[in-house]
Amino acid sequence: MKILLVEDHKLLSRSLKQALEEDGFAVDLAVSGDEADVKARGSIYDVVILDLMLPKIDGLTLLKGWRKDGFTFHILVLTAMGTLEDKVQGLNLGADDYLPKPFELTEFLARVRALVRRGHQAKDPILRIHDLEIDTGARVVRRAGKEIYLTPREFSLLRFLCYHRGKVVTRSMVWEHLYDENDDNTSNVVDVYIRYLRNKIDKNFTPPLILTRWGEGYMIKGD
Amino acid sequence: MRSIRFSLTICFLALLALSLGSASLMAYRSASRNLEGRLSIQKELAQTTYKDRCRDEENRLDDSLLFQAQTLARLVQFHVDWGKLKHLELHALGMLTSPANPGAFVQAPVWALQSTRGFAFDLFRRATPSIRFDPAELLTRLDGQVAEFFQIDTAWNASYKSNSLEAMTMPVNMATFAPDDVLHWEYEELQLNQNLKVRRVILKASRFLLGPTLPTPQRNRFSGSNRNGERGGDRVESPSPRPSNTNTDSSFRPAIFIQCAYDIAKRDNLFASLAQQRDEDILTFANEHKKNLEEFRDMLAAINMITFLAGGGICFWLVRLGLSPLDVLTSSVSRINEKDFSLDISESKLPGELKPIASRLALTLDQLKKAFEREKQATADISHELRTPLSAMLATLDLALRKSRTVEEYREMLEDCRENCVNMRKDVERLLALARLDAGADPFKPxxxxxxxxxxxxxxxxxxxxxxxxxxxxxxxxxxxxxxxxxxxxxxxxxxxxxxxxxxxxxxxxxxxxxxxxxxxxxxxxxxxxxxxxxxxxxxxxxxxxxxxxxxxxxxxxxxxxxxxxxxxxxxxxxxxxxxxxxxxxxxxxxxxxxxxxxxxxxxxxxx
CATH class of the missing domain: 3.30.565.10 (Histidine kinase-like ATPase, C-terminal domain)
Incomplete structure (x- = not known):
């Protein structure tokens, strides 16, 4: 799950980025309108978090441009202008959600998660595969009723696989969605994390849920 | 002022009423003066007509009198004792008698006397001591004439008096009355007795040069007439015609004086009826005048009413027309709201008087809009400037409290928050400084x-x-x-x-x-x-x-x-x-x- 955070306030962007990363999202940062535009058009994001008052190009212009050019990522608008008109205008221009500043971190994260779910046509915040349960809201994973502790990266990978259940997920897909622009790791790191995940989820349980398709990638069982 | 429309209409109507009133007053006054003039002319005319008619009437009566006198003059007959004349063998005279009724009165026209002189005349005078008329003859001859009183006097004392005169006599001074004229008449009024006043004509006929026919009794301007006062100065007193043979013996004047008279009361009655008619006419004129004046007044009132109503309508329409640009301006101004500051009106459609207002208004609205936008922007900016660091701090603190962290992490986050606070304080101070400037609360302290x-x-x-x-x-x-x-x-x-x-x-x-x-x-x-x-x-x-x-x-x-x-x-x-x-x-x-x-x-x- 990769998120583009467009915010020019240093402290805010740093804190939000950290919070999102702790929630298992890969976060790219943009501090100006033009930078955000370049990044949004050049990479695949699940959600874009957009501040409206930005240097160079303002948020609403970016929003219009992206929607006009057919970008379908979900957009959460963050703004200090919290009047009804601003909200309506933002939503009408193609935003998916609107969060006026100042906001609580928990609400922000919940809205981001909701947008991610929506992006994968999932209504239930708890993903269930066989006897595996992933509570995306509480960030808790259980298998056969037993709670399993996962690092944010592992959680993120599992969530990504679950959202694409029954489909083959390539290493580059995983890499693109789970690692931000500043990660120097190659796609080999995906194999390492898959191994970690298997150790935690499949090792003591049957049947194994994470399957390997040689030459293609990985897949989690469809049912 | 409650409403321009109302005030303008009232003022206009008042002005209209004032002008209509004064115009009507002037028109009425001039018309009534004209009518007064006409009335006085009519009155004068009636008076003149009355006078003319009186004069004509009198003339007619006078002419009639004269005619009777002349008729009488012809009819004068001398009562001739036929036997005496026969006895004198006055064949000449006898021939004059009518063969139809021998023995009756011999008719002797006056002209017969003219050639009778000397002895013949004496004879004649003696033979004809009296004059009398055949009453029947007289009646037929003088039928329908005005004269009631006749008196005929002759130089030889023969005379005749109509019965109506009774004991009264109309005196005539035969010696002084036109001594030189053969034919002369005069009119005069005469008080016969206490109750009776008559107008008479005295006709003197002596030698008639023009034959048996007397001059026609028309009012002849050249015939000698000495009409009394009523005629006034409008008639030139012309000399009586003087016969050329004035060399006749003046000691003997075989003149007869014929007087005809009528009761002046008759004329006065006529005059009175004329006067009555005149008065009636004058009354009619006065009534007519009054009626005309009333009609004129009514017409004026109607015209005024119609004009006033029409003026009122036109005024209402004009005021509406005049104020319509104002309505346009008002409606377009009323459409202005906080979202739309544009003055929706094209200045070319407005009259010159409103253009400065509209352009000034548009300018002001434009400035207002800019100020409004600036203010909105400023509010947004202030919100942004304060809310964003506030969100950052909130997010950082939430993040810090989310789970247990290392001491370094906490320190770092707290330091971030502090820096953020310091920056916010600067912003707040700047905003406050500007607010104080705006409020004028920051005085110049030199x-x-x-x-x-x-x-x-x-x-x-x-x-x-x-x-x-x-x-x-x-x-x-x-x-x-x-x-x-x-x-x-x-x-x-x-x-x-x-x-x-x-x-x-x-x-x-x-x-x-x-x-x-x-x-x-x-x-x-x-x-x-x-x-x-x-x-x-x-x-x-x-x-x-x-x-x-x-x-x-x-x-x-x-x-x-x-x-x-x-x-x-x-x-x-x-x-x-x-x-x-x-x-x-x-x-x-x-x-x-x-x-x-x-x-x-x-x-x-x-x-x-």
Whole structure:
């Protein structure tokens, strides 16, 4: 799950980025309108978090441009202008959600998660595969009723696989969605994390849920 | 004034009523004067007519009298004793008698006397001592005539009197009455007795030269007439016709005097009836006059009413027409709301009187709109400037509390929050400074101080930032420059200008601060060789929250675009002129001209 955070306030962007990363999202940062535009058009994001008052190009212009050019990522608008008109205008221009500043971190994260779910046509915040349960809201994973502790990266990978259940997920897909622009790791790191995940989820349980398709990638069982 | 329409209509109607009233009054007065004139002319005419008719009537009566007299003159017959005449064998006379009734009265026309002279006349006189008329004859001859009284006198004492005269006699002085004329008549009025007054004509006939026919009794202007007073001076008294043979013996005048008279009461009755008719006419005229006047008045009233109503209608329409642009303006003004400040009206459709209002209104609305937008923008900016750091702090603290962290992590987050707070405080102070400026709560506090010292302090404050960016600060001023101004605000101005000069500069750039005393003023210049300001943005840099080039990508995020707004506000408060000259990529110069008396000192330059 990769998120583009467009915010020019240093402290805010740093804190939000950290919070999102702790929630298992890969976060790219943009501090100006033009930078955000370049990044949004050049990479695949699940959600874009957009501040409206930005240097160079303002948020609403970016929003219009992206929607006009057919970008379908979900957009959460963050703004200090919290009047009804601003909200309506933002939503009408193609935003998916609107969060006026100042906001609580928990609400922000919940809205981001909701947008991610929506992006994968999932209504239930708890993903269930066989006897595996992933509570995306509480960030808790259980298998056969037993709670399993996962690092944010592992959680993120599992969530990504679950959202694409029954489909083959390539290493580059995983890499693109789970690692931000500043990660120097190659796609080999995906194999390492898959191994970690298997150790935690499949090792003591049957049947194994994470399957390997040689030459293609990985897949989690469809049912 | 309740309503222009109402007032205009009332004024117009009042004016209309006034003009109609005065016009009507004048028309009525002139018309009534005319009618009065006509009436008096009519009255005069009636009077004249009356007089004419009286005169005509009298003339008619007079003529009638004369005619009777003449008729009588012809009919005078002498009572001839036929036997005596026969006895005298006056065949000549006897031949005159009518053969039809021998023995009857012999008719002897007057002309017969004319040739009778001397003896014959004596004879004749003796034979005809009396005159009498055949009453039947007389009646047939004088039928329908006016005369009631007849009297015939002769020079030879024969006379005749009509019965109506009874005992009365109409005297005539035969000796003096037209002694030379053969034919003469005169009219006169005569009081016969107490009750009876008559008008008579005295006709004297003596020698008739014109044969048996008497002149026709028409009113002959040439015949001698001596009409009495009523005729007045309108008739020239013409001499009586004098027969040419006046050489006849005047001692013998075989003249007969015939008098015919009528009772003047008869004429007076006639006159009275004429007068009555005249009075009736005059009354009719007066009534007619009154009626005309009334008709005219009614007509005038009707015309006035119609004109007033029509005028009222036209006035209403005109006022409506005249005020319709105002309605248009009103409706378009009423459409203005906080979302739409445009005046939806084309000025070309408005009349000249309203154009200044409309254009002024449009201008004001435009300014209002701009102010409104600026204010909205400012509100948004303030919101952003305060809410964003607030969100950042909230997010950071939430993040810190989310799970247990290492001491270093906590420290880092707390330090971030502190820095954020410090920045927020600066912003809040700037906003408050501007708010105080706007409210006029920040008074000008002048005192005498050393500007050089103040400038040095400011430079010192900025130097750490300048050093961190590798920028050199240069100050040139006199050792002491004592001026009288507000040092607090001047310091704020200088710090802001220097801060900006450093902020928008390139690494290795220079910032110059120059204090140059001029007669009566002090010029303070802050020059940098940094990025400069685009021409299009030069006017905007003093606006609140304006950033020439997205400051947050340059340096820290503390600058929220209020610095120059404060500089401008303070400069205005100090009464100082503020100018900016700039060239993009070559730097900007801010020039502050303080009007203040000061001591002129030697210029020195120091590099800090």
């Amino acid at each position: 005192e005498i101080f050393d500007l050089s010292q103040l400038a040095a302090d400011c430079v010192k404050m900025i130097t750490p930032l300048a050093n961190s960016k590798g920028i050199s600060m240069h100050i040139s001023c006199e050792p002491t420059l004592e001026i009288n101004s507000d040092p607090g605000k001047l310091k704020e101005i200088l710090v802001n200008l220097l801060h900006n000069a450093v902020q928008y500069n390139k690494t290795g750039g220079n910032v110059f601060l120059r204090l140059a005393p001029r007669p009566g003023s002090m010029v303070i210049e802050v020059e940098d060789d940094g990025i400069g300001i685009e021409e299009s943005k030069k006017n905007k840099i003093f606006e609140r929250f304006f950033r020439a080039d997205s400051s947050r990508t340059h340096g820290d995020s503390t600058n929220c675009g209020l610095g120059l707004a404060i500089v401008k506000g303070y400069a205005e408060l100090l009464g100082a002129g503020l100018e900016v000259t700039s060239q993009p990529d070559h730097g900007s110069t801010f020039k502050l001209v303080l009007v203040t008396p000061m001591n002129h000192q030697v210029l020195t330059e120091t590099v800090v």
